[in-house]
Amino acid sequence: MPNQRRLSIHSDLSREFEEKHLDIVIKTSLSGATRRRSKISRFLDAISGFAVKDASASTIHSTSTIRSLLLFVRYSMSLSFILGYRLLRVLDFSEAILDFIPRELTLLLHLRFLAFTYWDSEQKLMLPPSISKLQNLQTLIIRLYASEALVLPFQMWKLPQLRHLVFSKRTILSVPLAVRTVLENLQTLCGVKNFRFTSKAIEMIPNLKKLKVSYVGLSRENWQEYCLQNLIRLHQLETLNFTFEPISWCWQDTFPVIFDLPPNLKKLTLSGCNIPWQHVVIIGVLPNLEVLKLRNSAFIGREWECTEGEFPRLKYLLMEGLNLERWLVENSHFPCLVRLIIKACWKLEEIPCEIGDIPTLQLIEVGPGSKSAADSVVLIHDEQRSLGNDLLHVRIHS
Structure with missing residues (x-):
């Protein structure tokens, strides 16, 4: 399984739940066990590899009151044992490899946080309609290593507590005609197609x-x-x-x-x-608007002429993979700009010298692309240094 970085929002949401609901974290592996206490209540038992394989019925019975469970495993496994954890509120087994989506998940009626990873198989990837039983579910995170899109059932709209739906790949979510639920708590919807x-x-x-x-x-x-x-x-x-x-x-x-x-x-x-x-x-x-990222021909044309009064609060501007040739800017444009990053804009003739006069600008970063644009950044930096501006830094990557 490729060693890929987790979605940043996954880490943020996991950390948020841990801080609010967890008291003890236990990691069991070949190297032994470690424990740490966090500030607030609840209990987490994070079991990896051999601990799951060797778990007996008595072990499951003795831990049946656990509220949160994290599994750190790197192989395909059965999750039938989770039926012994009916009171779970947090279940994160995104490091495990699933060949199918187990129906046992829909029996954990107290779940608030659910994260898992699905690996490609010959089966059609679709969440079971019984997902609607998880009426307390607030966060659902699914990482996909699959060629086919994940299809979500209409019953997803019957989960009134949902706050975050996050998918690492394109996921199909349709709006049914019959369902009247309003997801008033939904704040995040990422990865839909x-x-x-x-x-x-x-x-x-x-x-x-x-x-x-x-x-x-x-x-x-x-x-x-x-x-x-x-x-x-x-x-x-x-x-x-x-x-x-x-x-x-x-x-x-x-x-x-x-x-x-x-x-x-x-x-x-x-x-x-x-x-x-x-x-x-x-x-x-x-x-x-404070952050703007334009990638892969987001805008097309030879010339971008900025206009007075636009982008009044923009602090971060990324331009990557654009076919832009001329960029016309005055020093009164982008009055709050702090970081400017330009990558793979191979036709860009130069970065206007007026950019250097923006008083808030702290960094200009230029990745592989137009050599003349990179050269113009050096000139901007030298000119600003001669004027006593030591706040502006430049980075050029060849």
């Missing part, structure tokens, strides 16, 4: 704060079905990651629809959208 933002869908996720969505293998003709114009109705949305991968790639094929974004956005990532630069105003007018 070809999601339709119908009026009904918007009504069911009114308090969403973080969204990561991709659109893959679609033709231009049916784009209206995905109702992206409704994104502006997600009034609580603060973080949006949007990826577009058309069915047949063409650098000249522009994004089929232009849509407005919710004004509360603070972090925005766009990838593969092929939006002409003249429409950059749709994000430039966002009053609270």
Whole structure:
């Protein structure tokens, strides 16, 4: 199994649950056992490899009151033993390898936090409809090492306590016509594929704060079905990651629809959208935007001419894999910019010298790409040093 880094949100959410619900952490392995106490209540028994293999019925009975369980194992295993832990609230076995999704999970009616990893198999990957029995579930995290997309049942919408849905790969989540539940607590929805933002869908996720969505293998003709114009109705949305991968790639094929974004956005990532630069105003007018990442032809065209008054609070700007040639900027633009990162912009002629005059700017980082752009960064740095500006740093990676 490849040694891949966990999703950062997985670590953050796991840590949050540990701090709130756990008292003792025990790791059992060949090297022995270690314990540590945290500040607040509850009990965690983190069992790895041999401890799980050797667990007897008496052991399970003696630990049946455990509320939280973490499994650190690196092999395929059966999870039938978890039936002895009916009071579990936190179950994290994302380090284990599952060839199928065990139905035993849906019998843990007290679960609030569930994380697991699914490995590719010949079976169709689909959560069982009985997932709706987990009425206390707040966080569901699934890592996928599978070629097929994960399909979520309509019953997912019947989990009223859900706060975080996180998937490492594209997952299909459809909005049913019959279900009337409103997921008022849902704050995070990451890793969904070809999601339709119908009026009904918007009504069911009114308090969403973080969204990561991709659109893959679609033709231009049916784009209206995905109702992206409704994104502006997600009034609580603060973080949006949007990826577009058309069915047949063409650098000249522009994004089929232009849509407005919710004004509360603070972090925005766009990838593969092929939006002409003249429409950059749709994000430039966002009053609270602080982080902007433009990747893989998010915008296309030879020239980006910035406009006065746009990006009033932007602190972090990443441009990666753009075909931009000329970037026209004044020192009054980007008044709050702190970090500028440019990678793989092979056609960019230079980084404007006016960038160096932005008083808040602390770092310009240039990755592999245009040599002339990298050279211009050196000139900017030298000029600022001559003016007594020691706060600006540059990094150039060849």
